[in-house]
Amino acid sequence: MVERRHRRFDPAGPVTGLFFLALAGLFLAGGLSDASVLEPSVLIPVVLIGLGLVGIVRVLTRGRRRER
Numbered sequence: 001m002v003e004r005r006h007r008r009f010d011p012a013g014p015v016t017g018l019f020f021l022a023l024a025g026l027f028l029a030g031g032l033s034d035a036s037v038l039e040p041s042v043l044i045p046v047v048l049i050g051l052g053l054v055g056i057v058r059v060l061t062r063g064r065r066r067e068r
Contacts, residue, residue: 012058
């Protein structure tokens with residue numbers, strides 16, 4: 001009999017996807033409008049903090065991605 005392994009939900013993928021979709025939306029909104037959506041002095045820390053949070057979520061959920 002073949003055993004089926006139940007895969008648990010890994011939140012790292014959706015969190016990463018939402019972050020990059022939000023970032024793409026900011027850049028798209030800035031490109032389509034004449035005014036800047038966020039100033040570079042705000043945008044750069046937001047991007048760096050977001051990347052850090054995405055990295056933390058990926059590290060914390062690493063065990064869910066491993067095959068056992």
